[in-house]
Amino acid sequence: MTVAAAAQPTTVAARFSPGWITQLLQRYILHIVVIGLTVGWMLPTIGLLVSSFRPFALTKTSGWWTALTPLQFTFQNYTDVLGQSNLGQAFFNSFMVSVPATVIPVTIGAFAAYSFAWMKFPARNWIFLALVGLLAVPLQLTFVPVLSFYVNTLHWTTSDLEATGIPGLPWVPLWLAHAGYGLPFSIYLLANFFRALPSDLFESAEIDGAGTLTVFFRIILPLSVPALASLVIFQFLWVWNDLLVALIYVGGAPEVAPLTVNLADLTTSLGQGSNLLTSAAFFSMVVPLIVFLSLQRYFVRGILAGSVKG
Amino acid sequence: MAAVTYDHVVKRYTADVTVVKDLNVDIKDKEFMVLVGPSGCGKSTALRMLAGLESITEGQIRIGDRVVNNVAAKDRDIAMVFQSYALYPHMSVYDNMAFPLQMQHMKKEEMDKRVRNASKILGLDPFLKRKPRALSGGQRQRVALGRAIVRSPKVFLLDEPLSNLDAKLRGQTRIELQKLHRELETTFIYVTHDQVEAMTMGDRIAIMNAGILQQVGTPGDVYDHPANLFVAGFIGTPTMNFVPVTTSDSTAKASGFEAKLPKSVPAGKGTLGFRPEALTDRPSADGSNLQMKVDVVERLGSDQYLYGQVGSDQVTARVDPRMKVAPGDTAQLGLDTRSIHLFDAESEAAFF
Structure with a gap:
């Protein structure tokens, strides 16, 4: 009885105490800010989506937010985009560019990152520093030297798609370019992640008899799935959405050009066909969305839990 | 099963950073030897040199009659239990214990037999399928021990294995470790900063300070006949x-x-x-x-x-x-x- 009687005034007091207000503010303000940021970030995308379903004439005269009055929807933009004869080829090209251009830098990056993080070799830190420096180099700077190397030294030209010497794989120049552009970041991200793994694990594995490669494949890789998944998403999105690099290295040849080049060709320089860009943008978004959603479950927090703490 | 000898062992990182100075210890076969000292005294480094995780600057370390200075860690026939346990977080308890055997390319049946045997000794049977994160601190500690046991190594190295356990569990585990030592009949080398652990568990104790070995002896010896002021002050609570x-x-x-x-x-x-x-x-x-x-x-x-x-x-x-x-x-x-x-x-x- 005494306990209950004593407890009551405290709860009443607690309800009006500043601590309670702080808690409320913390909870709701945090949510409001997060939701606000999300909405603000998504608004243009939503506008794009709405516009893609509106008739071209209407989009020129009124904003997308008036779409409900009058309600006029059409699939014309989508049928126009999908109706292009070479869309299938472009889609296929995009895959043939994006998948290897993701796998190559992530794989090489993982091996390199392991050596930077856990192996001792001369000038290791200097090389790593140089690598981080490369992150700051704008890729436009590399177009002329790399292209002249491709054309003048290797004689890979866009007019001869078999020039790489590998029949059926005219995307090799693009793979190499994307791998090169993606590697510094791959190595940097993975090396930092690997470095954060507890050294006891490696020492234990060493005593248990695991060699360098075994440690890499049986311990580092399984523990680095979250880092690898995010890196794959980054790199895949970057390559899939890339227009510039594809245009520079393989030009507009429809046999090799990825989706982005194909879609960019829809509009003329005079702005003709700009209505198609809205639906084209959404169409090209499908694959990255699938990639993101399917890899999302690998972002497991606390994957290291239970390994080295008491 | 083997004796371990530190013969004039020195560990120097740079010209003026010497963490182990002229260490001479003879650890007998099947002995439970405790290396004890305040943190930074070089005891862990001494153990890691024996494990093959650190190079030996000068002197020799022998396991049995074999000089192991240039033998890779995996070929020294030792097993080590880390302070952090260092369990592989993505593997089940069973796989954690089987890992060192897989590395030896042992036959499946033999491997299974050994893992099950270790799991029985340590009471880990109900947890074999679990991941380390689903275990309590004490259970994780036993998995780490199990991973060492399955190899039936010549020497067990334990680097402060009890320091992550709470006081009650520590007391229990201390007793279990001693039992385990009797059952396995193997040389144990145990590093700790806790003089109570050293006194209760060691057949003999080696006390180190600032990289220098102060005294080696049975718990009774070092308690009753400390060789110097440091040992006298380090062993015993309340202090002398x-x-x-x-x-x-x-x-x-x-x-x-x-x-x-x-x-x-x-x-x-x-x-x-x-x-x-x-x-x-x-x-x-x-x-x-x-x-x-x-x-x-x-x-x-x-x-x-x-x-x-x-x-x-x-x-x-x-x-x-x-x-x-x-x-x-x-x-x-x-x-x-x-x-x-x-x-x-x-x-x-x-x-x-």
Whole structure:
């Protein structure tokens, strides 16, 4: 009885105490800010989506937010985009560019990152520093030297798609370019992640008899799935959405050009066909969305839990 | 099963950073040897050199008759339990224990037999399918032990394996480790900073400080006959009382009392050491009595600790709990001179 009687005034007091207000503010303000940021970030995308379903004439005269009055929807933009004869080829090209251009830098990056993080070799830190420096180099700077190397030294030209010497794989120049552009970041991200793994694990594995490669494949890789998944998403999105690099290295040849080049060709320089860009943008978004959603479950927090703490 | 020998072992990182200085220890076959010392004393480095995780700057380490200085860690036939356990978080308990055997390309049936055997010894059967994160600290610790056991190594290395456990579990595990040592009949080398662990578990204890081995001996040896001031102060709780004295012949004169020494020493300055239990509430037969101005009294039921001043020195006494003392009193205490120690003021080495 005494306990209950004593407890009551405290709860009443607690309800009006500043601590309670702080808690409320913390909870709701945090949510409001997060939701606000999300909405603000998504608004243009939503506008794009709405516009893609509106008739071209209407989009020129009124904003997308008036779409409900009058309600006029059409699939014309989508049928126009999908109706292009070479869309299938472009889609296929995009895959043939994006998948290897993701796998190559992530794989090489993982091996390199392991050596930077856990192996001792001369000038290791200097090389790593140089690598981080490369992150700051704008890729436009590399177009002329790399292209002249491709054309003048290797004689890979866009007019001869078999020039790489590998029949059926005219995307090799693009793979190499994307791998090169993606590697510094791959190595940097993975090396930092690997470095954060507890050294006891490696020492234990060493005593248990695991060699360098075994440690890499049986311990580092399984523990680095979250880092690898995010890196794959980054790199895949970057390559899939890339227009510039594809245009520079393989030009507009429809046999090799990825989706982005194909879609960019829809509009003329005079702005003709700009209505198609809205639906084209959404169409090209499908694959990255699938990639993101399917890899999302690998972002497991606390994957290291239970390994080295008491 | 093998003896381990540290023969003039030195570990130097740079010219002026030497963490292990001329270490010489002979660890016998099947012995439970504890390396103990304050943090940074080089005990872990000594263990890691034996494990093959650190190179040996000078000297030799032998396992059995084999010099292992240039043998890779995996070929030394040792197993190590880490302070952090270092379990592989993405593998089940079973796979964690099977990992070292897989690395040896052992046959499936033999591997299974060994893992199940270790799991039975350690009571891990219900958890074999679980991941480390689903285990308690004590269970993780046993998995780490299991991973060491399955290999049936020549030498077990344990680097502070109990320090991540809570006090109660630590006590239990201490006993289990001793049982395990008896069952496995293998050499154990155990590193700890905790002198209680060292005293309770070790067949012998090697005490290190600042990279230098101070003393090797049985727990009784190092407790009753510390080789120097450091060992005397490090082993035993509460710590030994140290009082500066002037000696002449066979008496030591402190600021507040005089003690009869069991043998005569050269006249000069020194440090007199006596454990709290060397003080009793009965007068000493040889007249080595002292008066303590009591500041604090701690009653623990089985014991009673008195903290106070004798002359100008701080002294702790462990006396009969029935003795009636209150803070502020002056207690008449007798010093049992059979168990006192005298240390040289300069070298800090023990005369006795």
